[in-house]
Amino acid sequence: MRRQLLAIVAFLAAMALVPHLVDSEFWRNWVMMALFYALLGQAWNILGGYGGQFSFGHAAFFGTGAYCSAILHVHYGVNPWIALPAAGMAAGLVGAFIGFLSFRYGLRGSYFALVTLAFAEVLRILANTVPITGKGVGLLIPLEPGAANMQFADRTGYFYLILAFVGLALLLTLWLEHSRFGARLVAVRENEDAARALGVDVFRTKLAAITLSGALAGLGGSYYAQLFLYLDPGIAYGPAISVEALLVPIVGGMGTLFGPLLGSFALHGVSELAKLAFGEAPGLDLALYGVLLVLMVMFMPNGLFGMGRTTLARLLGGRRDA
C-alpha cells in the first residue's frame, strides 16, 4: 500500500508540474481531458472493475451530476462550489436507486448492463421533457468568469480541479483495494454465491459500490458543466459518455488502481496519433482509432496494466532463470 501511495503522490506531483512545464495550451488541454476521462473511467472501475458489475449507462450518473450542478446554479443561484458536492450526492443517490432496483431483483451480467443503459436513456428522455432541464434546448450556464464561480480565466484552474478529483478517485480506489469493503466487493466479483456463503452481504456491498461509483461520475458531470457551460440531454445522458467511461478501464486494466489512468492516456494518445495521420480525411482517423482499439482489446485482455505486469514478471523471471 505504501508503494502505491507513493506512486499516487509521484503521479499527482508530476501532473501538477504540467501547467508550468508545458507551454502548449493544446497539450495542457489534452492532458486535462485525459484526466477527465480517467476520472469517469475510475468511477466505472469501482463498480465494473472491482465489483464485476458492468454498467453500460454511466451517463446516468454523469448527466445527473452535470444537471444538478447546472440547475442549482442557473435556477436557484447556488454557487457552483456548493453545488459540486450536491451534484456528487445526487448522482450517488441515482446510483443507489438504480442499484436498489437492479440488485434487489438479482439482475447480473448483461441484464444489469442493459438496465443501466435503459436508465440512462430514460433520464435522457426525461431531460428532454421537463422544463427544469431546459428540455431539448438545453441549459446555458451564464458566463461569469472568476474562480469564485468555478469559471477560471485560463485552463490552469480547470486543470488543477480535475487533477484534485483524479487524486481523490485514486485515493478512494487505494482505500478500496486495502479495505474490508474492497475485499468483499472483489469476492462478489469473483463468485457471488461463494461470497454470500461466506457471510458477505452481497446486496449491500454492490449497493455501496454503485453509490460510490455514481457519486464520482457525478463530480465529473459537475466539472464538465462548469468547463463547457452548456448542457443538453444528448450531451449529459447520451451513450458517448457511457462508452468512454467503460472503454478507459477496459483498455487500461479493469480492477486495477492505475488502469483507468493508463487507458485514458493511451486512448487519447491513439486518437491524437490517428488525427496526426489522417486528420484531414474525414472519418479515417476514427477508423484507425477503431482498428487500434480492437487490436488492443484482442491482444491485451487484461489491459495495458495487465500486459505491463505480465511483461515485467516475464522479464524478471527470465533473468532469474538465466
Added chain:
Amino acid sequence: MSEVKRKKSISRRAFVAAAGGAALASGMAGFPSIVRAQRGPVRVGILHPVTGPLAFSGNQARAGAMMAIETINEIGGIRSMGGAKLEPVLGDAQSKPDVGAAEVERMNEAGVSAIVGPFASGIALATTQAAAKHNIAHIVDVGVVDQVVTRGLANTFRFGPGLSKIVDTAIENLVAINDGAGKPARTVMIVHEESAFGTGMSKVLNEKLPGRGFQIIETISHANPTRDFNNIVLKIRAQRPDIVIPSNYYDEFVLFSRTMAQQKVRPKAIYAILGGAASSQRFVKEFPDAAQYIMDCNHWYDPRNPVAQELRKKVEAKGLYFTYELFLNHECVRLLAEALERAGTGDRAAVIQALASSGFANHFMPYGPTRFVNGQNQGAAPVNTQVQNREIQLIFPKEFASAKPVFPMPAA
C-alpha cells in the same frame, strides 16, 4: 495547395517517421513546441463536424469554405497584405462540443487568425467560448440558437440570422401568404425534433401563432434519429390540420415527407422552418414527388446574383449539392477575407476589430449590408423557398423572389 492540405496524401513511411519524430520530441522536450503564427500565409481555422451524426452538413460546410479559400487565393490573396494567401487549418468537431473546443486549442497552437464554423449551435457555444480565451475571431456560419451571440463574447460574429429572427420572419411570411390567398388555413400541427433547435422553434411557435389567427391542434416531438414516421403521419391524417410545420434535421425531414407522400396526406401546406431538407437540392432531386410544393423559411442565396449562379455551377460540377451549409460558409470566408483586407494584418485583435466594423456588402445572400451589433449581423434575414417542379424557388421577400408561392397546395 497549402502545406496543411498536402498532408492529406501522407504515406505510411512518412506517418511512421512523423509519429516517431513526435514521440522523440515528446521524450526530449516534454511536448511538441508551439507553432506560432508565421509571416506569409494567413491561417484560418475551418472547423466543422465532418464525422458523426452531423457529417453531411459538416462536409458540405467545409467544402464551401475551401472553395472560397481557393477562389480568394487564385485571385491574388489578401492584397493589403502583399497578396498573402489564406491557409486552411482543418478541424473536425466530430459532432461533439468538447471535441470542438479541443480543436480550437489545436488551431490556436497552429496560429490561426480566425475560425469559421462550426455549424451546430451546441458546438458553437463551446467553440466560441474557447476561441474567446485566445482572442481569436470566430465567425459562426449557421449555429442559430440566440445564446451564441448573447453572452457578451467580443470575438463572436454570426453572419446568418438567429433563431428568433428566423421564427419571427417565418410567422410574418406565413401570415402574408395565408392572407394573400384569402386565409384558407386556420389550423396547424407542429412536428419537431427534440434537440435545442426543434424544441426552441416549437416553443416560440406555440407562443406566437395563436395570436396570429392560427390554432395549434397538436405539437409532436420525435427523437433523433427517428426512422419510422408512420404513427406521426397517421395522427396528422386523423387531425386534418390545414398546415403542417416540420422542424427537423435532414434524414428525419426526408423520411417524414416521404411518409406524408406515401400515405397521401396533403394539407394545404407543408411549411417548414429551417427544414432539414426542404431547401436541399439533394432532397428535391432524389424525391421530387415528396418535395413538390413544400415551403421553407431558411437560409438561401439570392438566385439572381451572378456570383451565386457561377458558384452553384462550380459546386454541381464537382458532384456536390448547393446547400445552405455550403454557401453560408463560402460567404463567411469572404466576409473574413474582406475584414483581413481592411485590417491589413492577421493580428487577432485587429481582425476582431475589422469584423466588428464590417460593412461587407459584396455577398450573394439576400441580406442587407453587413453590420454587427453584439456579434449578430443585423443585415441577415431568412427567406421563404418553395419546391416547384423540381426546382427550389425563392418566393419571399418579393424583391429577391424568383417565383410566386403556390398556396394552397393543389390536390394530388
